Amino acid sequence: MGTPSIKEVAQRAGVSVGTVSNFLNRPGIVAPETRQRVQDSIQALGFVRNEAARHLRAGKSRTVGLVVLDVTNPFFTDLAEGAEALAYEHDTVVMLCNSKTDPVREGHHLDQLEQQRVMGILITPFDSTDPRLTALVDRGTPVVLVDRTADRGLCSVSVDDQLGGRLAGNHLIESGHRRIAFIGGPFTMQQVADRRAGITAIAEETGDVDLQHYEVDVMGVVEGRAIGEQLAALPARSRPTAAFLANDLLALGFLQGMAVAGLRVPRDMAIVGYDDIDFARAAAVPLSSVRQPAELLGRTAMELLQEEVESAERHRHRQVIFQPDLIVRESSDFKRRR
Amino acid sequence: MGTPSIKEVAQRAGVSVGTVSNFLNRPGIVAPETRQRVQDSIQALGFVRNEAARHLRAGKSRTVGLVVLDVTNPFFTDLAEGAEALAYEHDTVVMLCNSKTDPVREGHHLDQLEQQRVMGILITPFDSTDPRLTALVDRGTPVVLVDRTADRGLCSVSVDDQLGGRLAGNHLIESGHRRIAFIGGPFTMQQVADRRAGITAIAEETGDVDLQHYEVDVMGVVEGRAIGEQLAALPARSRPTAAFLANDLLALGFLQGMAVAGLRVPRDMAIVGYDDIDFARAAAVPLSSVRQPAELLGRTAMELLQEEVESAERHRHRQVIFQPDLIVRESSDFKRRR
DNA sequence: CCCGGCGATTTAGACGATTCAACTCGGGTC
DNA sequence: GACCCGAGTTGAATCGTCTAAATCGCCGGG
Structure with missing residues (x-):
């Protein structure tokens, strides 16, 4: 009643189970006429290989x-x-x-x-x-x-996430930004830590850069928007002029936060994300991003x-x-x- | 060398395989002292159950x-x-x-x-x-x-997707819209067809509503944006004043398209999506949506x-x-x- | 006519966990 | 002392597939 096994296929085709197995795994060594009979039997019974059994036997x-x-x-x-x-x-x-x-x-x-x-x-x-x-x-x-x-x-x-962080940081610094936010998390995650280390390193090498760090639990759109609104609420003179976000979902949320608060991107706030996912490009303001293959x-x-x-x-x-x-x-x- | 089996666990614990199996499946019937020995043996050998074998034997x-x-x-x-x-x-x-x-x-x-x-x-x-x-x-x-x-x-x-379509349609019509776009696809997908049928039905019942249909292959953000830009390019007098999109990703993309083209939502274009995903609520303009549980x-x-x-x-x-x-x-x- | 050889097929274990009937062993009952 | 009981344990059979070795039938060469 359940799914038929190789045994029932063999029986119906009038051959042994070994032959059916050969048909399945090394059809070349089965005589053409037998091959046809087995094929028909499989068709008629609706036989489907049992992966668990194969696996058990193969050990792999x-x-x-x-x-x-x-x-x-x-x-x-x-x-x-x-x-x-x-x-x-x-x-x-x-x-x-x-x-x-x-x-x-x-x-x-x-x-x-x-x-x-x-x-x-x-x-x-x-x-x-x-x-x-x-x-x-x-x-x-x-x-x-x-x-x-x-x-x-x-x-x-x-x-190379450190390099990614450097690229983003370098770009923002060269564009004239001196108050920059790094946003990502948890900081214990190696990727996040490396990206942060990258931008931190270049900020220090440059000197005179105020790099602020914001940590989130999960890097999603919702969290990005929350941080965005939080930063937008700061007075303009102390607010960062640019943000580097550890992934694009975060960046997209952040971008929304800016829009809601009425800040213009990139004039009031420059944004660089990470991953270069398809719809970063399609965002309301197309998003700069560090691309990973x-x-x-x-x-x-x-x-x-x-x-x-x-x-x-x-x-x-x-x-x-x-x-x-x-x-x-x-x-x-x-x-x-x- | 590979992962140890129940047999080796049994050997080391000085019991039979049956007992080990009992330990795993019905620990209650194994004597406390034996239980401990088996437990130790499992620990020491790093035994992990073989799901394939269980499955094969159980048939389930x-x-x-x-x-x-x-x-x-x-x-x-x-x-x-x-x-x-x-x-x-x-x-x-x-x-x-x-x-x-x-x-x-x-x-x-x-x-x-x-x-x-x-x-x-x-x-x-x-x-x-x-x-x-x-x-x-x-x-x-x-x-x-x-x-x-x-x-x-x-x-x-x-x-009830037809009802969902009706709810969205009714809302837009009651808000005064008479030129409405339905966007989704492929139309052969039952969900999409039903949502479309719902809004179509109410449009016909109302009469005097111009419902336009746009089909996409895949319902993603990128496609939504493309359609958005396409509609935005129409002259204002023939352009729909509202759009109902068959899912929220599409709607979010569409919203971006509006932003890029400089159309205001909801004034120039009202938007209703479908699914009510978390970040529909968090969008630049919070998105109306038909919620599914x-x-x-x-x-x-x-x-x-x-x-x-x-x-x-x-x-x-x-x-x-x-x-x-x-x-x-x-x-x-x-x-x-x- | 016998044998070797070859292609095609069969047979007989594994693989690891589960189950169940059978067994052991003390202890209690009459 | 025979018997039974139940808790605890054992060992064998089983699931479906694969493979290595064994077998079968048949042909041609010697």
């Missing part, structure tokens, strides 16, 4: 876990896109998990993925030094960090994982680092005379 | 597939949230799949889920009459339609599925329909004198 799973911080952020879905594209070529499935920047949810997903004995895990971790990650690896599940640089024995794919990140991460899985023993962990680009658009395109 | 999987049209749309992530919450209570895992409004991707995901013998599938289908869905059910995978009403033998959870939809869908799985034979399919609410905010709050 064909699914990869991808744990991201926020599925609603197009940056991560682009990344997932890249990972899935390569997975598809390797006849592999991606299981998308949303940690929502919450370590508890993240842990829960990791447990589930490990129980499923996934082939490997690609993760944008909340905390890349979490011992759970290395424990996972020790127990045999390959892990590749995404959008985060691994220090110890892990593969990782990331973008999201799809390439995902693709490369999957590549490293496949490599690690295939070459097992003789695999050496690698840390791939891409360079970000600053894309200047209207939101920061205004020269301020000092 | 503990994961549910959730296929949505667009993971970047907060409406769907809220929905997923609701589904996951209930799943969690049932010790069940949700596998999130993004079809991106693409029937090919959707089909691929369905195939994969079926091979994994998932417990069931919750899906916002591209086309709810797709025979593949009923074929899936015939072969034994329970399916619950989400945000779509099932006509034939399926459970479904949806919101996203989380409740997800939760209820999962409930129906659990019910179907548990009561097997004597299960009768049900179609649950919720009522939408119109939330009026600034984007449409302007009385137009006729």
Whole structure:
């Protein structure tokens, strides 16, 4: 009654289960006439392979876990896109998990993925030094960090976030801004910390720059707008003239906050975001942003994982680092005379 | 070397595999002292249950597939949230799949889920009459339609989209608008068709209303903005004075389009969206929207599925329909004198 | 006529967790 | 002392698929 198994397919086709299995995995070695009979039987019964059984027998799973911080952020879905594209070529499935920047949810997903004995895990971790990650690896599940640089024995794919921070900072400073807000969070997240370190470094090198730091719990549109309204309420003489936001959702919210408060962008407030998601470009005031090659990140991460899985023993962990680009658009395109 | 199995745990603890299994599934019947030994052994070896084996043996999987049209749309992530919450209570895992409004991707995901013998599938289908869905059910995978009403033998959870369309239309007409644009797509998608039918019906009942229809391929921010700019370019005397958009992402993009073209909302163009996602409220001009209880939809869908799985034979399919609410905010709050 | 060889197919275990009937062992009952 | 009871534990069978080794049938060469 349930789904038919290979056995019933065999019976109906008048062959042994081995032959059906051969048909499925090495059709070349099955005689053409037999092949047809098996094919018909599969069709007639509506046979569907049982992945759990394959997996158990093979000891190897064909699914990869991808744990991201926020599925609603197009940056991560682009990344997932890249990972899935390569997975598809390797006849592999991606299981998308949303940690929502919450370590508890993240842990829960990791447990589930490990129980499923996934082939490997690609993760944008909340905390890349979490011992759970290395424990996972020790127990045999390959892990590749995404959008985060691994220090110890892990593969990782990331973008030079410090450089990204420098690019943004340099651009704003060169445009004449001397009172700049950095907005992101939590500051403990490595990406955020690096972006901050980048702009901090260049601010200090320049000297005479007042860099203010605002921390948020989650980097979403709603939070960005709240901070925007908060800054807009400051008196003009002490208010920053520019803001660098650690991701584009935050920046879009911030931009809305400006609009509501009646501040003009970029005249009253210049804005630079991060990620260069599609609709940053489409915003009411097109958003300047530090571009990360999201799809390439995902693709490369999957590549490293496949490599690690295939070459097992003789695999050496690698840390791939891409360079970000600053894309200047209207939101920061205004020269301020000092 | 690989992950240890129940057998090795048993060996180390000096008990049989049966006892270890009992420890895992019915700890109550294991003697306290034995329980401790097994516990220690598990700890020491770092044993992790093999889900594939459990699944194979049980014949029942503990994961549910959730296929949505667009993971970047907060409406769907809220929905997923609701589904996951209930799943969690049932010790069940949700596998999130993004079809991106693409029937090919959707089909691929369905195939994969079926091979994994998932417990069931919750899906916002591209086309709810797709025979593949009923074929899936015939072969034994329970399916619950989400945000779509099932006509034939399926459970479904949806919101009365025609009513939603009527509410929006009625509101705009009562506010004095007589040239109104409906924007959404593809029109073949049932939700979109129903929302359109709703506003069309009330426009006809009222008479003297010029309802114009604009179709898009995908309902995202980028598309909304494009249509917005297109309408803004029309001469004021033929341009609609109000727009009803079939989801909020579209509406947000449309709003941006207005801002760019210098049209004022709601004075020059009133806007009503659909879904009432969080950041519709936070938009530059807070967006009027037809609210759907996203989380409740997800939760209820999962409930129906659990019910179907548990009561097997004597299960009768049900179609649950919720009522939408119109939330009026600034984007449409302007009385137009006729 | 026998044998080697080859292509096609079958057979017989695994894989890891679960379940259930069977068993052990003390202790209590008559 | 025979018997039973129940708590605790054991061991074997099972789920569906895959693979390596074994088998079968058949042909041609010697």
